[in-house]
Amino acid sequence: MNMTESRLTQWMVHITLAVLLIITLFPIALMVLNAVKPSAEIVQNPLAWPTHLRWDNFTRAWSDANFGRTLFNSAVLTAMTIVLVCATGSLTAYVLARRKIKTWKILTFYLLASTTAPIQLFLFPLYFGFARFGLINNPIAVAFIYTAVYSPFAIMLLRTYFLAVPKELEEAALIDGATHWQVFTRVFLPIVSPGILTVALIIGLYSWNEFLIATTFLQGQDQLTAVVSFFLLSGQYASDWGVIMAAALIIVLPIVVLFVLLQRRFIDGMAGGSVKG
Amino acid sequence: MHRLYVLPTLIINIVIIAIPALMTVMLAFFEWDGISDPIFVGLDNFRTLWDDSVFWTALTNNVVWTIIFLIVPITMGLLAATMMLVARRSANFFQVIYFLPVIIATAITGRVWQGMIYSPVTGITGLLQRYGIDVANPLTETSSALYGIAVVDLWHWWGFLCVIFFAALRQVPSEQIEAARVEGATFFQTIRYVLLPGIMPTITLMMIMTVIWSFLVFDFVYILTQGGPAYSSEVLSTFAYRSAFYDLAVGKAAAISVVISLFGLAATVVYIRVQAREFDQ
Incomplete structure (x- = not known):
């Protein structure tokens, strides 16, 4: 099925879809960004770029x-x-x-x-x-x-x-x-x-x-x-959120990679029971 | 006897679900701490619930939750799905991104929102406060805790509906849409008079499932607030869980479960009717 629309409609549609895209990606981006930041920098500003990448969040998450x-x-x-x-x-x-x-x-x-x-x-x-x-x-x-x-x-x-x-x-x-x-x-x-x-x-x-x-x-x-x-x-109280986000990323990453590689199977399968035809 | 091939499924299902479910219904009329012998108490568990304000808060919260989820994610899903029809070339890209929150574990989604967005120390809320904008952590206020949780679940959930609606919309016969366009229907008229009626069965099914799922909601409430503060975000499932495993009032928990099931049952009957019709083809 195809719908060709006027330029204005096309613009409105793409802007709306982009806004929803940002809403979807924002928390995920926060997770990735803060997974490589020291705790003090997260407290200062969760949105700021890390001054230096702190990879040992991952090793600490792994052991914690x-x-x-x-x-x-x-x-x-x-x-x-x-x-x-x-x-x-x-x-x-x-x-x-x-x-x-x-x-x-x-x-x-x-x-x-x-x-x-x-x-x-x-x-x-x-x-x-x-x-x-x-x-x-x-x-x-x-x-x-x-x-x-x-x-x-x-x-x-x-x-x-x-x-x-x-x-x-x-x-x-x-x-x-x-x-x-x-x-x-x-x-x-x-x-x-x-x-x-x-x-x-x-x-x-x-x-x-x-x-x-x-x-x-x-x-x-x-x-x-x-x-x-x-x-x-x-x-736990007084936890280091950099480490927590690193731990989250360790669990999520294999799933996301698999999902992106096999997206059709996931989406068709999960929607499969719900759509007629 | 190849018909016996259904036995493994059936035995597992009966042992794990059917028998314990029957026991739950029976336990609702007993007082039981999970260890010693159950004592028959008749309708006492239900009477206690009737007089318990937490029970009414939880029930109200479930109803509010159902209303929110019947409106917001279904509207968002339909909106995005119809728009993806127009943005055809990038539709798959949007679909994959919107679906991402669905595949992330609830425990992780809950913590990311809690720590990175809602927290006044490490989250966006704290950042805004430092800029002098008056926002509070919704999870720590009795008036907003439930809505704070609902936002997280909405973020996690709406993409699933979007993908399902998009799949249904693609099956609307293109002749119908072209006919509408030839006769001069605008984009929104096409949506209103061709596309929405075309996928009505899917929308109905998703609404029934929303009602069922809304009475089962557990993960995000348990992860984000455990029903607090002061039981303000308690829902029936967390209330039952707490009664059984923290207070060891298994009979009371069973009674709550029966109430949840009664609400689910009505929706389930409709669901099975709709599904069975499809199953017969």
Whole structure:
């Protein structure tokens, strides 16, 4: 679709978009700028250019937030969640996309409903139940919670990819004597792999950034995720905001780089469940 | 039996969400500290909430929050998305930038705003004060704490809506738009009579989701003010969280959760109706 507009409209449009751009980038710019400034200069003027770049903010942030440990924890938790969601989600999407039987509607309704269930509705019994079984501070248990919370979204997205696979392919394979497992692994998975990659990226982003569940279930010093460790570090009084911004940048940078490189996948995937067509 | 392929998803979902959710509904009628045996108290938890002014503050804040988020980010998203149609060549660039706040962790966004913008010591607020401009840190005033938090969430959120609306707008058939232009419709008339009606299903869906999400809001409130000062920015989810984990009043927390869910439920019913229609195709 194309709209060609008068010069005046073009100007107004670009000015508005530019203003929104500045609003969006301003806090991010403050984070980057102050990550390389000493505390005293931030207090003086958070907008001023640094007199000299203070790179040791990053080394201090690394040790203060125990990033050697916590980034590793986040990576392991994220990887486990991605594997769990993609494995269980694609199996379910395979069934949901192919069977048009009424009973599957119930399952679909159930999954849709659980995407809108407030976390507080299951958080408290889950916490005290996990505590009883000694599952607090256990990243595997948290990966399962993430899987339960994120997989309905993943299934709805994967289902559209599974639907796009031609029926003839599946029927031909079944007639040739392939089992459903073989059809799933040999016919479907190679074709829907772009969809699985998209889901992996988005679920990875969600679990890397997740706060409420991580802060509730992983409180041991050795089990903290990077985001929670950052939260605790920045909550201390008399903290050095240069160091805090450096710590923020360490967590955000890999995500932003990945996002800019694979923007289409992120944006289409996250918008995927919400736009018709 | 390939139908059993749904079992892993189903078992995980039932164990983690469905069973604890049912337990929450039951716990709302018990007094429980999380360790000893729960004591049945009937409607006492709800009666306590009814008489608790913090509960009413939290509920009001959730309603205010819903109204703000139904209006501001949806308007901003629609405005930017329609304008991106005009600025077609740079649209993707704007889209990527607007989406950046969505991918940054809430804990980080919260701290950046707190320290770099709102803080009277290290932030822009402090800088303005030193220039003699009378601004206060909104997070430390009871009258403005909730709005201070809402601004942060708005900044974090509106880009998501913008991207979704932009994707929907691109699917409006170009013949409709051209026909309108040929008949002499101005830019704003085209928006009003062709584009907005064209993406109405998407707008409706986002409004339903906004209502659901507004009753779930937790992260930014917990990170920025923990519901303070003097409970002025408390919302139902932080109130429930504090009751359960700080006061160990799990029954009361469960009762609050039930209230949150009731508000969400109404919106959810509408949501499932809309989604299921699409699902049938």
